[in-house]
Amino acid sequence: MSAKISSLTLPAPAKLNRMLRIVGRRQDGYHELQTLFQFIDLCDYLTFTPRADSVITLSNALSGVAHDDNLIVRAAQLLQQASGVQQGVSVAIEKKLPMGGGLGGGSSNAATTLVGLNHLWQLGLSKETLAELGLTLGADVPVFIHGHSAWAEGVGEKLTPVTLDMPWFVVIHPAVSVSTPAIFQDPELTRDSLPITMARALQGGAPEWRNDCEAIVRKRYPPIAEALDWLTQHAPSRLTGTGACLFAAFDSQQAAQTVAHMASQHWHSWVARGLNTSPLQDALGR
Ligand SMILES: C[C@@](CO)(OP(=O)(O)O)[C@H](O)COP(=O)(O)OP(=O)(O)OC[C@H]1O[C@@H](n2ccc(N)nc2=O)[C@H](O)[C@@H]1O
Numbered sequence: 001m002s003a004k005i006s007s008l009t010l011p012a013p014a015k016l017n018r019m020l021r022i023v024g025r026r027q028d029g030y031h032e033l034q035t036l037f038q039f040i041d042l043c044d045y046l047t048f049t050p051r052a053d054s055v056i057t058l059s060n061a062l063s064g065v066a067h068d069d070n071l072i073v074r075a076a077q078l079l080q081q082a083s084g085v086q087q088g089v090s091v092a093i094e095k096k097l098p099m100g101g102g103l104g105g106g107s108s109n110a111a112t113t114l115v116g117l118n119h120l121w122q123l124g125l126s127k128e129t130l131a132e133l134g135l136t137l138g139a140d141v142p143v144f145i146h147g148h149s150a151w152a153e154g155v156g157e158k159l160t161p162v163t164l165d166m167p168w169f170v171v172i173h174p175a176v177s178v179s180t181p182a183i184f185q186d187p188e189l190t191r192d193s194l195p196i197t198m199a200r201a202l203q204g205g206a207p208e209w210r211n212d213c214e215a216i217v218r219k220r221y222p223p224i225a226e227a228l229d230w231l232t233q234h235a236p237s238r239l240t241g242t243g244a245c246l247f248a249a250f251d252s253q254q255a256a257q258t259v260a261h262m263a264s265q266h267w268h269s270w271v272a273r274g275l276n277t278s279p280l281q282d283a284l285g286r
């Protein structure tokens with residue numbers, strides 16, 4: 001029998017949507033996307049300590065998120081139900097990623113919980129099974145489970161691993177909260193972009209590397225438009241997901257730091273490296 005693990009700390013990285021096209025709408029209201037996901041080395045950290053009883057606890061609450069709505073709790077409950085495991089877990093969260101910022105922090109927390117508890121509870125479920133479970137929690141969860149930069153279609157769950165350049169990004173968080181459902185429900189949203197091939201997308205550059213949510217987000221949230229206009233003076237800039245965060249790529253860490261330093265006079269900002277494998281994969285050694 002393998003040894004029991006005492007506790008496990010794992011990263012939950014952020015993602016950027018390097019580009020995002022909306023190519024249709026399904027009957028259930030969800031939108032068909034084409035997007036390139038890339039991880040960055042900006043992470044939340046989750047520490048899992050197993051419990052002999054079946055209780056799931058969080059040692060720190062997230063502001064504005066009820067315990068039972070927390071994606072960490074929902075992911076742990078889902079895994080208990082799917083596997084029939086009798087154990088529980090205590091989870092401590094070190095939150096670095098802004099919530100509702102388009103960096104996918106909630107989805108990433110859910111993915112790290114599924115992957116981490118599969119390991120801790122020694123369930124032996126495949127990544128495919130974990131990704132299927134994760135998709136029921138959010139459209140972005142599967143990419144965090146598979147852990148590689150990806151070309152995504154469908155609602156974000158049809159994933160093809162790709163290798164992208166690894167620039168240094170300046171990421172800015174204008175102090176506004178964007179409602180993802182409200183953006184997707186906006187009648188003026190561009191939702192009929194022509195689908196492109198993955199090969200075409202990987203060539204990069206304008207006009208394909210745009211984000212179809214940007215026009216609506218700019219209109220509804222002037223502070224985001226202002227930040228995009230500011231960052232565009234330094235390098236081509238885009239929203240990630242439905243925002244509020246936006247980013248631009250730089251060739252060197254120093255160039256990114258120079259721009260981030262200026263940005264920090266107005267907004268919360270970070271310098272982060274683009275990655276092709278998730279820090280979660282690296283932490284688990286596969
Ligand atoms: C748009 C993206 C792109 O990466 O990014 P975010 O800005 O949220 O990070 C995601 O696909 C978001 O994924 P996620 O945040 O997990 O979305 P979900 O919880 O599944 O859905 C939130 C709401 O957004 C709408 N929605 C979401 C995804 C999608 N492909 N079509 C949609 O219409 C639906 O109204 C849904 O009720």
Ligand SMILES: Nc1ncnc2c1ncn2[C@@H]1O[C@H](COP(=O)(O)OP(=O)(O)O)[C@@H](O)[C@H]1O
Nearest residue numbers: 070071072099100101102103104105106107109
């Ligand atoms: N563990 C969690 N971390 C972050 N957000 C969470 C979590 N659990 C639930 N949420 C909810 O999910 C929403 C979306 O979070 P997040 O994934 O960070 O943003 P986005 O989808 O814009 O990238 C948050 O506004 C919050 O209400």
